[in-house]
Amino acid sequence: MTLYSYILLNLYKIMPIFITLIFILISVSPIMPAGSEEIAPLLGVISLAFWILYKPDNMGWAALIMIGVFSDSLYGSVLGVSCLANIIIRLTIIKLLLRIKNINIYITLLYIGISLIIWLILHSLIQSLIYIDVYNYYTNIYQFFISLAIAPIIIFFQLFLLQKMYKS
DSSP states (O other): OOHHHHHHHHHHHHHHHHHHHHHHHHHHSSSSSSTTTGGOOOOOHHHHHHHHOOOTSSSOOOHHHHHHHHHHHHHEEEEEEEEHHHHHHHHHHHHHHOOOOOOHHHHHHHHHHHHHHHHHHHHHHHHHSSTTTTTTSSSHHHHHHHHHHHHHOOOOOOOOHHHSSSSO
C-alpha cells in the first residue's frame, strides 16, 4: 500500500487536522485592518475545540502537538505554549463531555468559549512573563469576544462538512 492510497483511504481521519491547520493559516493572514492584527479571531482554536468535541478520536495527542507547533511557529509565540494549551483544552473537553449525553449548538459554543479562555490565559501568562512592562490585557479580552462572535459561522461551516464527510 502506497502513501497516496493510505491517505485517500483515511482521508476522513485526517480531514479535521487539515481543516484546523487551514483555519490557523486564515487567522494569521493579513485580512484584518492595519493595526488590529492583535485582535484577530482565533479560528484555529475554534476549529480545534469543535473537532475535539465532535470527533475526539480523530484529534489525538500527536495531532494536538503538531497543530500546537504549527500554531506557535505562525503566531510567533514561545514554542510549546499552544501544545500545552491544546492538551489542556482536550483534557477539559473530554472530561466535560463524559457528563453530557447529547451535544447541540449551545453546548458547542460553551465548550468553544471555555477553550478560548484556556488558550488566551495560557498565552497571556507566558507573554506577560516575557514582556512585563508592555503587555496589554485588553487585546485578549477583545480577541475573546471577536472569536466568540465569529464562532457560530465556523461551527455551522464545520457541521456542514461533518455531515458531508460522515453521511451514511
